[in-house]
Amino acid sequence: MVTGAGGALGTDLAGLLRADGERVTALTRAELDITDADAVERAVAAWAGADRAGDDPAVLLNAAAFTAVDLAETDPDAARAAHEVNTVAPGLLAAACARHGARIVHVSTDYVFDGAGPAGRSAPDGGRAGYEPDDPTGPAGVYGRTKEAGEQRVREAAPEAHHVVRTAWVYGGTGANFVRTMARLAGERDTLHVVDDQHGSPTWSRDLAVGLVALGRSGAAPGTLHATGGGVTTWCGLARAVFEELGADPERVRGCTTAEFPRPAPRPAWSVLSPASWTAAGLPALRPWREALSAAVVRHPELLGPAAVR
Numbered sequence: 001m002v003t004g005a006g007g008a009l010g011t012d013l014a015g016l017l018r019a020d021g022e023r024v025t026a027l028t029r030a031e032l033d034i035t036d037a038d039a040v041e042r043a044v045a046a047w048a049g050a051d052r053a054g055d056d057p058a059v060l061l062n063a064a065a066f067t068a069v070d071l072a073e074t075d076p077d078a079a080r081a082a083h084e085v086n087t088v089a090p091g092l093l094a095a096a097c098a099r100h101g102a103r104i105v106h107v108s109t110d111y112v113f114d115g116a117g118p119a120g121r122s123a124p125d126g127g128r129a130g131y132e133p134d135d136p137t138g139p140a141g142v143y144g145r146t147k148e149a150g151e152q153r154v155r156e157a158a159p160e161a162h163h164v165v166r167t168a169w170v171y172g173g174t175g176a177n178f179v180r181t182m183a184r185l186a187g188e189r190d191t192l193h194v195v196d197d198q199h200g201s202p203t204w205s206r207d208l209a210v211g212l213v214a215l216g217r218s219g220a221a222p223g224t225l226h227a228t229g230g231g232v233t234t235w236c237g238l239a240r241a242v243f244e245e246l247g248a249d250p251e252r253v254r255g256c257t258t259a260e261f262p263r264p265a266p267r268p269a270w271s272v273l274s275p276a277s278w279t280a281a282g283l284p285a286l287r288p289w290r291e292a293l294s295a296a297v298v299r300h301p302e303l304l305g306p307a308a309v310r
C-alpha cells in the first residue's frame with residue numbers, strides 16, 4: 001500500500017510496484033486523507049486483510065507529507081497542518097499496520113538534523129562525515145520538528161514492524177522541484193545566483209522508490225536508515241548540472257551564500273546523510289546523484305522544460 005500516491009515519491013512507488021506486477025493499493029490524498037483516523041483504520045484493515053490472502057508481505061509505504069517548509073514557518077494554519085500530517089498521521093498509520101499485521105516504511109528527512117554536521121567524526125576519506133541514523137537530532141524549523149515527532153510516533157506505535165527512512169533533496173517527474181525551477185530560470189535569465197554553502201545529496205525519487213521497495217521486500221530489522229543519491233554537492237552544483245543537461249553554460253550559475261538568499265525556514269548547511277546504515281542492511285546503494293540526474297531527464301524530459309521535450 002502506498003499513501004501520498006499523488007506526490008513525487010508516491011507516484012514513483014506506485015508506478016514501480018505496478019510495473020513489477022505487484023498488487024498495490026496506491027491512494028492519493030483524495031482517496032485517503034491520512035489524518036482521518038477512521039478512514040486510515042478502514043483502509044489498512046481492508047488492504048491488509050486482502051493482502052494476507054496472498055504470499056506477499058503486507059508493507060505500507062508512507063510517502064504522504066506536508067512539505068511546504070516555508071509556509072509551515074510563517075502560517076499558523078500550515079504549521080497545524082504540518083503537525084497533523086507529519087506527526088499525528090504517521091502514528092495512526094503505524095498503529096493500524098501493527099493491528100493488522102503489516103509493516104510500515106515511513107519516509108523522513110534530513111531536516112531532523114540541525115545542519116551543523118555530526119560532531120567529532122570524519123568520513124572514511126578524511127572529509128566531513130555524513131549523519132548516521134543514531135546521531136543526535138535537532139531540527140531548526142517547524143517542518144523538521146513535525147517530521148522528527150512523526151518518526152517517534154511510528155517507532156512507538158509499531159516497534160517491531162517499522163522502518164523510518166530519512167532522505168534529502170528529492171526531485172522527480174511529479175510536482176514542483178528545484179531541477180524544474182532551475183531549468184525554467186535558465187530560459188528566463190542570463191545569470192543566476194544559487195546558494196553554494198549548503199551541502200547535500202540530490203535524490204531522484206525513482207531511485208529512492210527502487211530502494212524503498214527493496215527495503216519492503218527485505219528482512220531488514222526494524223529501525224531507522226538513511227537513503228539519498230550518492231555523493232555530495234551544493235544547490236549551486238546541482239543547478240550547474242541542470243544547465244549541463246540543458247546544453248547551457250554552467251558558468252551562468254554563480255554561487256552565493258545562504259545569508260544572501262534568506263528564506264523563512266532555516267535550511268541545514270550540512271544535509272549529508274551517510275549511506276552506511278543502508279548498505280549495512282544489505283540494500284543496494286542509490287547511484288551517484290549526477291548519474292541519476294542524467295537518467296531522470298531522459299525519463300522525464302519535461303523536467304528540463306517544454307523546449308527539451310523530445
Ligand SMILES: NC(=O)c1ccc[n+]([C@@H]2O[C@H](COP(=O)([O-])OP(=O)(O)OC[C@H]3O[C@@H](n4cnc5c(N)ncnc54)[C@H](OP(=O)(O)O)[C@@H]3O)[C@@H](O)[C@H]2O)c1
Pocket residue numbers: 003004005006007008009010028029030032033034035062063064065066067085107108109110147167168169170171174175
Ligand atoms: N522533497 C524533498 O526534497 C524531501 C526531502 C527530504 C524528505 N522528503 C520526504 O519524502 C517524502 C515524500 O516527499 P515528496 O517529495 O514526494 O513530497 P510531495 O511531492 O509534496 O508529496 C507529498 C504528497 O503527500 C500528500 N499529502 C499531503 N497531505 C496529505 C494527507 N493528509 N493525506 C494524504 N496525503 C497527503 C500531498 O498531496 P497534496 O499535494 O494534495 O497536498 C502529496 O501528494 C515525504 O515524507 C517528505 O517529507 C522530501
